[in-house]
Structure formats: C-alpha cells, structure tokens
Amino acid sequence: MPDARLTMVLGAVLMLGIVLLALRWTFGTGRDHPAPYLPDPDDPTGDGLLTEVSRVPTEAAAQVLRSRLTDAGIRATVGRADGGFRLLVFRADLADARVVVHEDGPRE
Template sequence: MPIDAGSLHFLVGPGIALVVLGILAVFLRWAFASSTPKVTRRPAAEDGLLTRVATLSRKESALALRAVLSDAGIRSTLRYPAPHRADVLVFPEDAARARQLAGTFTNG
C-alpha cells in the first residue's frame, strides 16, 4: 500500500536522499579532519638551521651568487618563496662572511 504524502509526494524520496547526503558529508568532514590545528607560517629572518643572506629577483642571479659563495667555501642553498623571488640561505656561522660577499656581488 503506497504512503500518501499529499500533493508533494514526489519530493519525499529526493528530500530524504539530500538529508542523508548532508549528514554523511558532515560526518566525513569530522572523521577525516586533521587532529592538529593548521599553523600559518610567518615570515622570519631565520629558517630552522639556515639564515637568509640575500633575496634576489632572478633565479640566474641567485645561482650566480651561490657560485660565488661556493668558491669562497660557503655552503648555501636556494629557496623560491614566491614568483620572481629567490632567497639565498646559508648556515649561521657563515652568515656574516656570506652577507659581506653578497654586498659586493654584482651580476654583470
């Protein structure tokens, strides 16, 4: 015997389906949420063990400065935090010498 739901009987099935999908979506969001809160990274002059000694606008310039530092016996690496920006990072014990070399560096 069919259930009489009045004149809106064609909305009962899809309505129940939408409610069940909504409950399922909320449950899955809760179940698979990260247990640790998201931490936004704040810009800092120091990144872990490395210290930023120069920020350049071109990748080629940063690679050239890195080569100059390497010739002076200073280990360095590059980081690209944004488009058209390259940071040169060194260990803290080499930072003063690296900054001195970076100050005299001209890419030409």
C-alpha cells in the same frame, strides 16, 4: 668489629659521592654556557638552521650568488620566495656570506 663495618660503609658512601661529583662535572651543564638557539617550530617562515642572506628576483641571479659563496668556501642553497628567490646559509656563516654577496663582482 663495629669499627670495620662503619669504616666500610663510610668508604662506600665517600666513593659514591666522588663518582657522582665526577659524573656531574663530566656530563652536567654549566650555568655559564648560553643556551643554543632553538627556532620556533610553529613559525611558518622558519628555515631551521638556515638564514636568509639575500633575496633576488631571478633564479639565474640566485645561482650566480650561490656560486660566489661556494667559491668563498661558504655552503649555500637557493629557495623560492614570494616573487623571487632566497639565498640561504648557515647562521655561523652569515657575516662572511653578507660580505661576499655585497661585494662587487670581478673587474675587467
């Protein structure tokens, strides 16, 4: 009889180990994954998920640039800054937004 109990205990321990490994594999964090960018909450110039792509002196200029970005499929917003207006986009769209903002307007 002791062999049956020992087999049952070892089987339970083995199953528990398999379940723990499966959970670790499913929900664990790998060391090869880079940590996400976390902005400093104490930084007064921080914009959270948004990054400044351009700064212009007038609101009309900011709205023109924002509409160009919207036409290109890039989400953008306008914010006030010291003596001007800031055009803000998501960090993932920053490279594309710089291309759109710095290209010449339509030629006639």
